[in-house]
Amino acid sequence: MNGGLKTTGVIFRKEFLDTIRDRRALASMILVPLIVIPLIIVGFGGLSFVVMERAESRQLTVMVLQAEEDPALVETLAGNPNLRVVEADADYADLISSRRVNAAVALPENFRQEVERGKVPRIVIHTYEGELSSSLAAQAVEEVLRGHLREIQRERLAGAGLAPEFLTPFTLARQNVAPPERVGGNLLGGVLPYLLVILCLTGAVYPAMDLTAGEKERGTIETLLTSPAPRSCIVYGKFLVVFCFSILTALLALGTLGASLWAGTTLLRAQADFGELSLAVSPSAVASVFLLLVPVAVLFSALLLAISLFARSYKEAQTYISPLMIVAMLPALVAAMPGVELTPVLALVPVLNVSLVGKEILTGLFPWGPILFVFFSTCLYAAAALWGAVCLFNREDVLFRAS
Amino acid sequence: MIEARELSKSFRVKGGQRLRAVEGVTFTCRPGEIFGLLGINGAGKTTTLRMLATLLTPTGGEGRICGFDIGREPEEVRRRIGFLSTATALYGRLTGLEVVNYFGRLHGMTEEKLAARREELFTALGIHEFQDRRCDQCSTGMKQRISIARSLIHDPEVMIFDEPTLGLDVLAARQITRFIRDCRERGKTVLFSTHVMSEVAKLCDRVAIIHRGAVRDAGGVGELAERHGVDDMEEIFVRAVGETANVVSVASGEDVS
Numbered sequence: 001m002n003g004g005l006k007t008t009g010v011i012f013r014k015e016f017l018d019t020i021r022d023r024r025a026l027a028s029m030i031l032v033p034l035i036v037i038p039l040i041i042v043g044f045g046g047l048s049f050v051v052m053e054r055a056e057s058r059q060l061t062v063m064v065l066q067a068e069e070d071p072a073l074v075e076t077l078a079g080n081p082n083l084r085v086v087e088a089d090a091d092y093a094d095l096i097s098s099r100r101v102n103a104a105v106a107l108p109e110n111f112r113q114e115v116e117r118g119k120v121p122r123i124v125i126h127t128y129e130g131e132l133s134s135s136l137a138a139q140a141v142e143e144v145l146r147g148h149l150r151e152i153q154r155e156r157l158a159g160a161g162l163a164p165e166f167l168t169p170f171t172l173a174r175q176n177v178a179p180p181e182r183v184g185g186n187l188l189g190g191v192l193p194y195l196l197v198i199l200c201l202t203g204a205v206y207p208a209m210d211l212t213a214g215e216k217e218r219g220t221i222e223t224l225l226t227s228p229a230p231r232s233c234i235v236y237g238k239f240l241v242v243f244c245f246s247i248l249t250a251l252l253a254l255g256t257l258g259a260s261l262w263a264g265t266t267l268l269r270a271q272a273d274f275g276e277l278s279l280a281v282s283p284s285a286v287a288s289v290f291l292l293l294v295p296v297a298v299l300f301s302a303l304l305l306a307i308s309l310f311a312r313s314y315k316e317a318q319t320y321i322s323p324l325m326i327v328a329m330l331p332a333l334v335a336a337m338p339g340v341e342l343t344p345v346l347a348l349v350p351v352l353n354v355s356l357v358g359k360e361i362l363t364g365l366f367p368w369g370p371i372l373f374v375f376f377s378t379c380l381y382a383a384a385a386l387w388g389a390v391c392l393f394n395r396e397d398v399l400f401r402a403s
Numbered sequence: 404m405i406e407a408r409e410l411s412k413s414f415r416v417k418g419g420q421r422l423r424a425v426e427g428v429t430f431t432c433r434p435g436e437i438f439g440l441l442g443i444n445g446a447g448k449t450t451t452l453r454m455l456a457t458l459l460t461p462t463g464g465e466g467r468i469c470g471f472d473i474g475r476e477p478e479e480v481r482r483r484i485g486f487l488s489t490a491t492a493l494y495g496r497l498t499g500l501e502v503v504n505y506f507g508r509l510h511g512m513t514e515e516k517l518a519a520r521r522e523e524l525f526t527a528l529g530i531h532e533f534q535d536r537r538c539d540q541c542s543t544g545m546k547q548r549i550s551i552a553r554s555l556i557h558d559p560e561v562m563i564f565d566e567p568t569l570g571l572d573v574l575a576a577r578q579i580t581r582f583i584r585d586c587r588e589r590g591k592t593v594l595f596s597t598h599v600m601s602e603v604a605k606l607c608d609r610v611a612i613i614h615r616g617a618v619r620d621a622g623g624v625g626e627l628a629e630r631h632g633v634d635d636m637e638e639i640f641v642r643a644v645g646e647t648a649n650v651v652s653v654a655s656g657e658d659v660s
Binding site for chain 1: 414415453456458459460478479481482484486488490491492493494495496497501505506508509510511553
């Protein structure tokens with residue numbers, strides 16, 4: 001047993017050194033979490049912030065159709081600093097579609113007279129649905145029109161000798177009572193487990209291929225097999241390296257994610273009114289999710305090792321692994337969707353169960369029964385995958401598949 | 404000591420059929436002797452050597468290395484052999500020193516023993532000057548020397564060489580043949596396969612001519628020459644496998660059945 005552990009240790013040290021010297025493996029482990037994640041979060045967040053700000057500060061072009069129906073209202077619209085009122089054109093629909101005009105306000109015929117007579121005429125705002133500037137223009141127009149509407153309401157109430165509160169029997173307000181970490185957990189809960197599961201997988205892919213199919217391709221597997229190292233020790237040594245890279249990638253990602261979220265929210269708070277929104281989650285919740293991720297990393301590492309061991313070359317290994325990536329990402333993605341909750345059946349689905357329990361943990365709930373169930377069922381799957389890898393490594397038809 | 408008795412190996416090929424790569428190969432190779440397996444490509448040499456090195460499991464017969472059964476005690480067998488072939492490549496991202504240390508440790512050597520043996524081999528093979536260079540930056544000759552040190556680090560009693568000079572230039576090949584002779588002088592049991600007839604005449608004490616998975620003739624080089632009535636190894640080989648008639652007949656379109 002001692003000899004086996006020592007041999008596994010010797011193999012682990014060598015494989016680790018070998019992998020760490022491989023630029024491609026390092027790139028997949030470090031580049032993704034260290035550069036891509038902050039880039040996505042800060043870059044994407046910053047970009048959307050800038051786009052929003054620019055759209056908001058720009059003057060929006062609005063057209064009033066049949067402006068002669070209420071020149072005073074048109075003047076109020078033109079008085080809004082965010083709006084630029086242009087002359088009416090019969091081709092307003094084309095102009096909006098081609099984004100030369102952001103919105104068009106159509107006043108109905110006899111608008112003023114109908115309002116005065118107590119009828120309820122309808123003003124239609126023509127927009128380009130889904131287009132940011134158009135919806136901002138519509139919002140601004142609506143605000144002005146609502147102000148006008150309230151003004152008429154006030155006049156009518158005053159005419160009838162009623163106070164403005166007559167039409168406001170009560171008011172409504174929302175108040176958040178959840179602690180900030182739960183709010184943050186809810187926001188992050190969907191994304192974080194999904195991201196970590198994927199990173200566990202991407203961190204393991206390259207070393208797994210390199211240490212099996214790569215060895216076959218380079219012809220070093222035969223050299224290794226002529227040594228007295230038991231085959232199981234070879235698998236365990238290689239597996240441990242793949243597992244380490246998987247966990248290290250996820251850890252690095254967690255670190256950079258935390259740092260870039262902190263930087264991102266600080267930046268946003270400094271530049272705009274970001275309200276009470278907090279992305280803080282409790283460290284113990286993150287640590288628990290990470291602990292749950294350990295058997296997932298074992299499962300991925302063993303599976304990837306077994307699959308790429310079967311391949312004769314890198315290329316073949318890539319062909320086998322691509323579908324696995326999709327199969328593994330799908331449950332993680334399903335779990336990230338809002339409304340999907342942990343059920344006894346879903347608790348048995350590997351990857352999905354961990355993502356779902358992770359989601360609950362991040363919102364501050366610790367359902368111990370399901371947590372333990374998910375942890376041990378994933379351990380079981382992981383052990384089976386590792387056993388499969390050892391079995392494959394003992395099969396000469398797999399090790400020496402003719403190319 | 405290497406003993407092969409009725410060693411056989413068949414592989415499953417596409418369509419569920421079995422390909423018999425080696426059939427009933429029997430020979431013995433003693434300490435202080437170079438035993439050659441001579442045969443053309445695909446004759447079954449590599450499969451035979453891989454079985455003896457416990458990389459493949461025989462489907463029939465048995466093999467013993469220094470008294471240990473290749474099927475039942477593969478790890479004991481591997482402890483006692485050094486295996487070198489053109490297929491046993493080196494780890495490109497490791498240095499020569501790291502590769503040799505790795506294999507020494509895999510053989511369970513203590514650090515002191517490993518250091519002493521490594522020093523001895525590196526001096527003999529002139530590896531010191533490039534021991535810290537990564538293998539993928541070494542020349543073919545340098546790699547060859549590191550491979551030799553790798554296969555000898557645990558001072559094995561038995562050396563198995565599978566076409567060790569294949570694809571090497573004259574100088575690198577000479578280094579290998581010198582090394583094989585050196586192994587014999589040190590009393591090791593040396594088994595080596597080749598399809599180069601001249602290498603057999605130069606190196607081997609005894610030869611087994613293997614063709615289509617079976618041993619067609621075996622004995623000392625002089626003994627074979629006497630039996631077939633010719634001195635030239637190539638001629639001996641052709642007569643032993645008895646294929647010339649077929650080749651000629653097929654070429655002239657005659658029925659040889």
